[in-house]
Amino acid sequence: DQQVKQNSPSLSVQEGRISILNCDYTNSMFDYFLWYKKYPAEGPTFLISISSIKDKNEDGRFTVFLNKSAKHLSLHIVPSQPGDSAVYFCAATRNTGNQFYFGTGTSLTVIP
């Protein structure tokens, strides 16, 4: 049973525009959420996270929004750059737990 879902396998955006990547989860016990970026043949790298006590966290061009009632989070990248082209995974965990649950990823292509 997939507890974290990324329903868009791919997304194409023009350079300079906003990229919005979406993620849904089903387990209301999750209270910490993370986004990772992955290039081919490399391990995922941590991008940004958010605790369930917040609804927004911003780090430079990256902002993560959390809507707990909808069990939905999104990653905004503004402005998008060609180097942002990668697969993005969202993940969820419980602060008291040891397991991280990942979505299936969204492949972002930023067109120059």
Added chain:
Amino acid sequence: SQTIHQWPATLVQPVGSPLSLECTVEGTSNPNLYWYRQAAGRGLQLLFYSVGIGQISSEVPQNLSASRPQDRQFILSSKKLLLSDSGFYLCAWSVRGTLHFGNGTRLTVT
């Protein structure tokens, strides 16, 4: 600073052969350690995790096993590989809520 080493980077093995992938973490103590697999076109599947030496939790029943002989060493093994074991294997560690990955091993079973 913390670093994670995972080797080999690529591996081609015949069906029925054994497997041993090793992962070590430096710069931290008593980390949680993880093995994930990414099959072609799919997401990251948690295979095993460990909260301490000798403590292994398995998420998916399969012909793979894991061991943690030392605090910062995590090993993924198989006695006999199947074609379906092909994939990209990732070791990861966490201490306070964030997961950090190694560079992965691309395993091709032929």
